[in-house]
Amino acid sequence: MMNITNDDDEAEAGSQFVSMGKDLYDTYPVARQVVDEADEALDGTLKHVMFEGSQEDLTRTENAQPAILTTSIAMLRVLESERGFKIDESCKYALGHSLGEYTALVATKAVALRDAVKLVRLRGEAMTKAVTNKGTTAMSALVVRPAKLEALVKAMEEIKATLPAGELAEIANINSSFQVVISGTVRGVDHASRMLQAQKIAARAVDLPVSAPFHCSLMQPAADAMKEALKDIKFEKPIIDVISNVTAKPITKVEDISDLLVRQVTNTVQWHTSIGYLRDQENVHDYISLGPGKVLANLLRKEYPLDFVKTVTTAEDIQQWAL
Numbered sequence: 001m002m003n004i005t006n007d008d009d010e011a012e013a014g015s016q017f018v019s020m021g022k023d024l025y026d027t028y029p030v031a032r033q034v035v036d037e038a039d040e041a042l043d044g045t046l047k048h049v050m051f052e053g054s055q056e057d058l059t060r061t062e063n064a065q066p067a068i069l070t071t072s073i074a075m076l077r078v079l080e081s082e083r084g085f086k087i088d089e090s091c092k093y094a095l096g097h098s099l100g101e102y103t104a105l106v107a108t109k110a111v112a113l114r115d116a117v118k119l120v121r122l123r124g125e126a127m128t129k130a131v132t133n134k135g136t137t138a139m140s141a142l143v144v145r146p147a148k149l150e151a152l153v154k155a156m157e158e159i160k161a162t163l164p165a166g167e168l169a170e171i172a173n174i175n176s177s178f179q180v181v182i183s184g185t186v187r188g189v190d191h192a193s194r195m196l197q198a199q200k201i202a203a204r205a206v207d208l209p210v211s212a213p214f215h216c217s218l219m220q221p222a223a224d225a226m227k228e229a230l231k232d233i234k235f236e237k238p239i240i241d242v243i244s245n246v247t248a249k250p251i252t253k254v255e256d257i258s259d260l261l262v263r264q265v266t267n268t269v270q271w272h273t274s275i276g277y278l279r280d281q282e283n284v285h286d287y288i289s290l291g292p293g294k295v296l297a298n299l300l301r302k303e304y305p306l307d308f309v310k311t312v313t314t315a316e317d318i319q320q321w322a323l
Helices: 008-015 022-027 029-041 047-051 055-059 061-083 099-107 113-129 149-162 186-198 217-230 254-266 271-282 295-303 315-319
Strands: 002-004 093-096 137-144 169-176 179-185 202-207 286-290 308-312
Touching: 022 029, 022 047, 022 061, 022 315, 029 047, 029 061, 029 113, 047 055, 047 061, 055 061, 061 099, 061 113, 061 286, 061 315, 093 099, 093 271, 099 113, 099 254, 113 217, 113 254, 137 149, 137 186, 149 169, 149 179, 149 186, 169 186, 169 271, 169 295, 179 186, 179 217, 186 202, 217 254, 271 295, 286 295, 295 308, 308 315
Parallel strands: 002 093, 002 286, 286 308
Antiparallel strands: 137 179, 137 202, 169 179
């Protein structure tokens, strides 16, 4: 199974860095081709930000999203050209966390790279614009106490229903049995975090330094923008099954891809359930995690220490590659 990672809140929390992918670009012509194609699709605004811009510019979600996607696909193309890797022979499934779902769709030839980088640039811009009052929204990562995930989901529904008008707290990501991210207004997220800790459901909460409350209903304007943009995109059947963040199951119809990507903007990323589906229904225990950062690979290793998780994050990893 192939697992292509990195999502919005991780990106802004520091998964990306200036010169990310530069080692690939300088070493491998196929990586250079990927980066140049993405840069051209974005009118020459990406490569400079990736390789020579400031960390602040790269961290902006409208830049971080296409940069991470492009770097991940460059890694994949180098694996294919230099190591003979074939995704449809080595992997049965592909999935990506939030932004990573677009990467998974490019990797499985369901959508062209040029279209994908334009979409995620728009996605980042729309997510930032969706919140007009900066400083009024937040995201927080919760450490869930053992065997308390189900209780947390139930408690969040109750907390959401009792919040004052204008306040919001929703589950943005269920990343593992021990990590959940919540999203909403500052007061709503703070109240939910305190309540979950008081109820001994969450052990602690860590605020995330992000520009918008991803994956909650406050992102509806961004979802509307993506719905309009996706009308013009041609999708193909993926060469291997892609697991949807929304349903935690394979996408079975090409015509469903656009709708699922729209719903993903405001819905919970069901990562834990997606991995559970692969393990329980398909007996998957081997993973390749491709892209900058090792957050989700490390979550997998912690959750399932007996499973095999191979990470590819740098040119050095590719040089040492051995299936």
